[in-house]
Amino acid sequence: MPSQKILESKQEIVRNLAEKIRGSAAGVLVKYEGITVEDDTKLRAALRAAGVEYCVMKNSLTGRACEEVGYGDLKQYLVGMTAIALSEKDPVAPAKIIKEYADKIETFEIKAGFVDGGLLDAAGVGTLASIPSKETLIAKMLGSMMAPLYSFARVLQAKIDKDGGAPAEAPAEA
Numbered sequence: 001m002p003s004q005k006i007l008e009s010k011q012e013i014v015r016n017l018a019e020k021i022r023g024s025a026a027g028v029l030v031k032y033e034g035i036t037v038e039d040d041t042k043l044r045a046a047l048r049a050a051g052v053e054y055c056v057m058k059n060s061l062t063g064r065a066c067e068e069v070g071y072g073d074l075k076q077y078l079v080g081m082t083a084i085a086l087s088e089k090d091p092v093a094p095a096k097i098i099k100e101y102a103d104k105i106e107t108f109e110i111k112a113g114f115v116d117g118g119l120l121d122a123a124g125v126g127t128l129a130s131i132p133s134k135e136t137l138i139a140k141m142l143g144s145m146m147a148p149l150y151s152f153a154r155v156l157q158a159k160i161d162k163d164g165g166a167p168a169e170a171p172a173e174a
Contacts, residue, residue, distance in 0.1 A: 014064045017057065026086075026128070030083050053085070063075040071119060094113070113125040
């Protein structure tokens with residue numbers, strides 16, 4: 001039986017992980033196996049640059065933390081070597097980066113995840129990863145909003161060019 005000091009230490013780890021999960025917009029569980037040190041270093045650097053926290057922790061501790069925040073169904077995926085990637089702000093970043101590496105490395109695979117309180121299986125995480133970045137979506141939206149204005153400006157310019165560039169005469173007042 002573990003000593004009281006060890007139990008308290010593990011309880012603190014579970015509390016801290018539960019708080020991180022609770023404060024995250026999204027998270028991804030990944031089978032952390034067969035990745036080289038070089039690839040792992042690149043993966044961690046990419047995740048860090050995107051503001052994603054990534055850690056390898058005992059499945060039992062991760063499972064307890066998931067239960068504490070209401071994600072108990074994720075426990076079924078906590079088999080073998082498992083890592084978790086958490087993002088506080090960007091719900092797409094962990095899925096996108098992890099999927100990129102899962103596509104490159106055969107033994108490195110997505111197990112499951114969560115986003116905005118909902119659980120995702122591996123296919124759901126893959127779908128989440130395919131969503132364009134926030135900046136891309138904003139650019140597309142602005143482009144859609146500006147397109148009618150550009151069309152109107154071209155029509156006006158065509159009318160001016162057709163009329164020989166002369167300004168239109170003001171109608172005579174009656």
